[in-house]
Amino acid sequence: MSFNLLYPTGADPSVHATHLALYMQGWAEGLGITRIVVDLDALDRLCADLAHPDFPHVDGEAKSSPFKKVANFFVWCVLHKPITSVILPEVAGHEICTLPNHQNVFFAYHFSTLCLHGATLNRKDGKKVTLENRIRISHHSLCDLVDTYGTVVPYQHFKPVCLLFEQMAYKANPNAPYKEVF
């Protein structure tokens, strides 16, 4: 369901942005954030980039792996910074809230892991594997992730982010990877 929010078939980017904005609003409320400011122009740019036909996969977004789909969202979300208000330390702690762009990296991480939870992998060996378990990382690792990806260059970071989500998903779902021999 979450992938529908990221890549809605045939939706106008501004409609798409509206859906994401509303989701962000609920997300903030769920976190206990009393005020969230979303830059709708940035959200429009994010959605336009998600809808861009040159998705970084040879067969396009529709046939790409869920890891590529979320990595593409992650890098553009972090780049465009749609959430302009910070998360206050009393909500999420001092350590993460002092990091630049923490709100967008954390939202991108949250939404990416949500999308991957329950996603199906069509492996090249013909097997279909469902990612039954959600990715979970420690607070320490989350801070490292936010620190590492506070600034991204989408075309440069797309593949490393894709690999990161792939490996985190494999850690949570030991039945999912190809045979690990190296």
Added chain:
Amino acid sequence: MTSQNPIILDRLYAVSRTDVIGSEMVQVKIARPEPFQTKNAKGEAATVENYELIREMGKKDAEHFKAVFAEEVASKQ
């Protein structure tokens, strides 16, 4: 529907609005969004016409993190 971000609500429900961005007055015209296509638990196509559901989905999804962060904050005090 209550909101802490009226701009988002304007975007959702208003056909047009006048928004103040800095010192500039910007006229924005936005069509009402199309029904959101999604799938139910059985994988059947469904239409969510009430946008409150999307917001509720975001709220529900974040609740786990609220609890985890609260633990983290409490542990540092």
